[in-house]
Amino acid sequence: MRNPTGATRLESAARQQDDGRQVNRQIAKWNARYAGREPGFDESPASLLPPAVDGVNPGRALDLACGTGRNAIWLARRGWRVDAVDGAETALDLLLAGAERAGCEDRVTAHAADLESEPPGFVIAREAYDLIVDCYFIHRPLFAAVRAGTRPGGLFVAALHLPAPAGGRGHRYVLQPGELEREVKAWRWDILHSTERAARPSAGDDLGVAEIIARRPTRQPGLRL
Numbered sequence: 001m002r003n004p005t006g007a008t009r010l011e012s013a014a015r016q017q018d019d020g021r022q023v024n025r026q027i028a029k030w031n032a033r034y035a036g037r038e039p040g041f042d043e044s045p046a047s048l049l050p051p052a053v054d055g056v057n058p059g060r061a062l063d064l065a066c067g068t069g070r071n072a073i074w075l076a077r078r079g080w081r082v083d084a085v086d087g088a089e090t091a092l093d094l095l096l097a098g099a100e101r102a103g104c105e106d107r108v109t110a111h112a113a114d115l116e117s118e119p120p121g122f123v124i125a126r127e128a129y130d131l132i133v134d135c136y137f138i139h140r141p142l143f144a145a146v147r148a149g150t151r152p153g154g155l156f157v158a159a160l161h162l163p164a165p166a167g168g169r170g171h172r173y174v175l176q177p178g179e180l181e182r183e184v185k186a187w188r189w190d191i192l193h194s195t196e197r198a199a200r201p202s203a204g205d206d207l208g209v210a211e212i213i214a215r216r217p218t219r220q221p222g223l224r225l
Contacts, residue, residue, distance in 0.1 A: 024114050027087035034068065034090035045074035046135045048193065052157045052213045053078075059130030062149070065115060065137030069095030069108070076104035080131070085111045085122045115139055124149035134158040138173040147187050152218045156184065162208030164199055180210040189214040 049071055058079035063072040068091050072084040076099060086092055092110040099108040113121030116139050124132075124145040131154060132146050138160050146156055161174045181194045193213040199206055 024087060024116060026116075027114060030067075030086075030088035031090045034088055034094060037068075037090075037094060043070075043074070045071045046133075046157075046159055048159060048211050048213060049074065049133065049157055052155060052193070053080075053131065056131075056155070059151075059154075060128065061131040061133065062124065062129045064132065064134040064142070064146075066095065066110075067091050069098055069110075071133050071135060072108055073098050073102050073104060075131075075133075076107040077102055080107065082108050083111060083129075084108055085113055085115065087112065087114045087121070115142065120145070127151045130154045132156050134160065136161055136173070138175060143183055147216075150216045152216055154216050156189070156212070156214045156216070159209055159211045162196060162199070162210055164206050164208075174207065175210055177208075177210075180212050184212055184214045187214075187216075189216050 053075070058075075059081070061072075061075050061080045061082045063069070063075070063082055063084045066072050066084040066086045067088070069084055072082045072095060076082050084092070084095055086095075089112045092112055095108070095110055096105070099105045111122050115122060115137065124142075126148050128149050128151070130151055132150055134142075134146070134157075136159060150156055158180065160180055162177055163174045177196060181191065184191060184194075191212065191214050193211065196210045197208060199208045
């Protein structure tokens, strides 16, 4: 049951659209995958998130393609106010139930939106966030919005897929090796952590991963976003 005050709420851009836009097939796939799953929440966030925010005062965070909300709920339990965005409303229903069970429903707002649509289903407001998290969702036009949407001194934390090794399965949402670090370096941000690891098919990891933790400088004279 959702909080009757509406503090935890599902803001659905998809329900409000009436322009006949074709439904994103990926969203349909994920909606089907999450349908019928029992409510609950995963208490384990992405491995790079806890060290990224260690010692950081909680502020306003954005979790892109949040799924069932393991990162959003983890942050909210630690005092962050989180906007959690995903196209799959079935996943967001599970997120809201998990936030209520975790006792942090007043600090999570779920937004149902297609992040690949044009115009975007969710607009990242300029300098709105102290932290933006993106785990395993790649849509390159979002990079500019992430850069502009992070407040001075704020963090961008990302773990994104790299291509499969030769002969492995293909994947639409992958970066090229070195691409993530090059992108963020071009912003002239402070890179606190950057690493890439190859796929490990024997361990069930068909794709490699690029990770980055970067901080927007508090002042960048002459820079226009």
